[in-house]
Amino acid sequence: QVQLVESGGGVVQPGRSLRLSCAASGFTFSSYAMHWVRQAPGKGLEWVAVIWYDGSNKYYTDSVKGRFTISRDNSKNTLYLQMNSLRAEDTAVYYCARDGMTTVTAYYFDCWGQGTLVTVSS
């Protein structure tokens, strides 16, 4: 079955870096765009970034542009989110999510990981 497993979350000081990973299984990872979506404690959902199925395009929400980098390794079925210059407002559960269509990017999310908590605090 389709499975997405995030890892790499934790407590980090403001200004520091963290890299999240998302291991995919049960589907042809290289055929799907992948997204990161976050949820601050007690708050709603916020789309963070997308990477095309082949890695050719990447887009970000404005608040993370220049600080976060999404990437993927299709040979390892793994999605990444490199987060630099972290701020308190980046504190959230980070979910990786599969796009709803193959080889085109539909920007809806049909499978989600369980999430990994990132806490930015001194």
Added chain:
Amino acid sequence: DIQMTQSPSSLSASVGDRVTITCRASQGISRYLNWYQQKPGKAPKLLIYAASTLQSGVPSRFSGSGSGTDFTLTISSLQPEDFATYYCQQSYSTPRTFGQGTKVEVK
């Protein structure tokens, strides 16, 4: 950015009730509207995409309608497992934004 506004923010209902949640976009988004269900401590689950297409495995008591700026999620007969928070999300333009959520609680 396109703003998505859901109403109500919360509602109380009983098992068997018909429940309707509304989502309004700040500009026209055609039918690029999706609905998710989230239970406490869990990841969201896709219910409906493209305004009215039921995701595989989702019970038929869930339905979606609308186009342009106004959309509706309807639960025809609320079941115990449907008590959750529901989010709409537009997939029309970047950034792909969500509504603030509607919490469906036990009456």
